[in-house]
Amino acid sequence: MVVKGFWGRKRVGRRVLALVLVLMLMAVAGCSKQEKTQPTSSQNVKAQQVELKLAHFWPSTHPAETQLVQPWAAEIEKASNGQVKITSYPQNSLAQPEAIYKAVKSGIADIGISCFSYTRGQFPVSEVFELPGITYNNSQVASRVAWEGIQEFNPKEVQDTKLLMVLTTGPGDLYTKKPVRKLEDLKGMEIRATGLSAKTLECVGATPIAMPQSDAYDALSKGMVKGNLGPIEVLQGWKQAEVTKYITKSPFLYNTLFFVTMNKDKWDSLSPDNQKVVEEVTAKFFDEVAAGLWDKQNEDAMNGAIKENQMEIITLSPAETERWIKLVEPVQADYVTRMSKIGVDGQKILDRVKELADKYNQQYK
Numbered sequence: 172m173v174v175k176g177f178w179g180r181k182r183v184g185r186r187v188l189a190l191v192l193v194l195m196l197m198a199v200a201g202c203s204k205q206e207k208t209q210p211t212s213s214q215n216v217k218a219q220q221v222e223l224k225l226a227h228f229w230p231s232t233h234p235a236e237t238q239l240v241q242p243w244a245a246e247i248e249k250a251s252n253g254q255v256k257i258t259s260y261p262q263n264s265l266a267q268p269e270a271i272y273k274a275v276k277s278g279i280a281d282i283g284i285s286c287f288s289y290t291r292g293q294f295p296v297s298e299v300f301e302l303p304g305i306t307y308n309n310s311q312v313a314s315r316v317a318w319e320g321i322q323e324f325n326p327k328e329v330q331d332t333k334l335l336m337v338l339t340t341g342p343g344d345l346y347t348k349k350p351v352r353k354l355e356d357l358k359g360m361e362i363r364a365t366g367l368s369a370k371t372l373e374c375v376g377a378t379p380i381a382m383p384q385s386d387a388y389d390a391l392s393k394g395m396v397k398g399n400l401g402p403i404e405v406l407q408g409w410k411q412a413e414v415t416k417y418i419t420k421s422p423f424l425y426n427t428l429f430f431v432t433m434n435k436d437k438w439d440s441l442s443p444d445n446q447k448v449v450e451e452v453t454a455k456f457f458d459e460v461a462a463g464l465w466d467k468q469n470e471d472a473m474n475g476a477i478k479e480n481q482m483e484i485i486t487l488s489p490a491e492t493e494r495w496i497k498l499v500e501p502v503q504a505d506y507v508t509r510m511s512k513i514g515v516d517g518q519k520i521l522d523r524v525k526e527l528a529d530k531y532n533q534q535y536k
Contacts, residue, residue, distance in 0.1 A: 221441060223257045223433075226265035226280035228385050233408050234468050236261050240284070243456045250448045255441065257282065268383040272430065275332050281437045282335075287428045288366020289383060296326035296515060299524050300339065300428045301367045302506055303374075303499040310341030310402075310465035312531040313426050318457065320524055326515075333438040335431045335453045338461040340402035341469075342422030346415040347398030348391070350483070353491055354498075363387045363399045367502065371424050372400060374498045384409055391415060400425055404468030407476035418477070419485045423496055431461075 225244070229235045236259060244257035266274035271285035272293070287294040288301060300317040307313035317337045321329065351357050358376040369379035380396050384405060390396045391414040399411060402425075406412035431453075438446065477484075487495065503521060510517025 219254050221255050221437075221445070223255065223281040223437065224265060225257050225259045225282040225284070226271050226274055227259070227261055227284040228263050228268040228271070228383060229261055229408075230385075231261045233261070234404075234464060235284070235408075238467075239456065239460050239464055242460070243452065246452045246456070247449055250452055251445050255445050255449065263385060268385065272332070272432065275432055275434050278434050278436065280434070282431070282433045284429060284431050286365065286383075287430060288368065291366045291369075294326075294328045295509065295513060296324060296328060296520065297321060297428060298367050298506060299517075299520050301426050302503050302521070302524075303367070303371045303424050304496060304503055305426075305525060305528055306423070306532065307339075307341055307426055307528060308532050308536055309463070310339055310469075311463040311535040312528065313339040313341040314457075314462040315531045315535075316524060316527040317428055318462075320520075320527055323523070324520060329430070329432070331435065332432040333435055335433055335449070336457045336461060337431070338429050338457070338464065340404070340425075340427045340429075340465045343400060343402040343425030343427070344421050345398055345400055345419040345424070346406060346411060346482075347417050347419065348415055349397065350417045350485060351398075351419040352485055352487070354494055360398060361396045363390060363396045363401075366427070368400050368425055368427070370502055370505075371499050374502060375424075375495055376498075387411060388414060401427070402465050402469055403472045403477070404465055405472075406480075406482070407472035408468060410476070412472070412476035412480040412482055415482070416480075417483050417485060420487065421495065423492075424499065 225240065227235065227240065231237075240259050240261075244259065248256050260280070265280050266283070268285050269289040271280065271283040272290065274280040275283040287297050291298075300313070300320065307316065314337070317339055321334070321337055345351055345357075345362070347360070347362075349356070349360075351360070354376060360377050361380050362372050362377045363382055364372050364379040365381050365383070369381060372379040380390070382390060382396075384401065387396070387399050387405070388409055388411055391399065391411060398415065399405065400421075403418070406415070406418075441449065507517035507521060510520065
């Protein structure tokens, strides 16, 4: 009996030892598997990273890309610890200029930058910032007026995307193949223009031809249009000094508004912390870069392409200037009338924009 008990106990001990060994092997294997599948910190960032496609129409060498888009995207990626990565698709490579807002709404692009005026009628309230006859000293003034105003008005037309900021060209001029020194010289001349600028040109007797800036060089070189209405920077950034000869100073005719906006679903997919990062970095770049971007470009063009191509600058006489301004005054009245038809107090909006223009013209002379 003693012997039997001894061998019985020995067999039980062996079973226990075997079980312990099995459990130990399983534990080691589990730890090994866990170590192999445990992601590194860089893998964690990659797994959480949101990649955003940004569409715009400027060439990759344009300051809008090199001085605004690229540094802004890099700062957002850095501030979000690599969780928000923006990839730029310049020069219509993701969407055509007039289709960029729609591309953002549909999700073809996550972020888009383009002109409100490329789809005239889609952004009726925002047209107030492009009305002729409102004085903006520079793009710094015009951009701040537009951004403060559009946040205050919050028009329905921009509520289907997440508007990150707006910026403007500020005042622009006429660039033509033949000199324009008086209204009679402009009569019937085909001039590239979009949005309200087209309506403005009609008022002074020109024939507006709608097309984006990206098409203007070819159109000018082939004689399809005889001039352009826009900021001075196009003479360098879009090389239009090569295909025009004269600049007629007419800042009361022009201001173009750009949007920087994001798909709403994509915005909602960002964590609250990353939304805060995007908003804070965007506010910083608006203040430090975007608001005055065209002022710097205009200055560079004046000292660069304009001199290199020996363009002649024409300044209208005070009497001639008054003739032009009188002809474009009805465009403001027409805006007020059009707003009333959609239930918006256009006069109140127009008056507020003029107040903001006076305010910022005093700050940025």
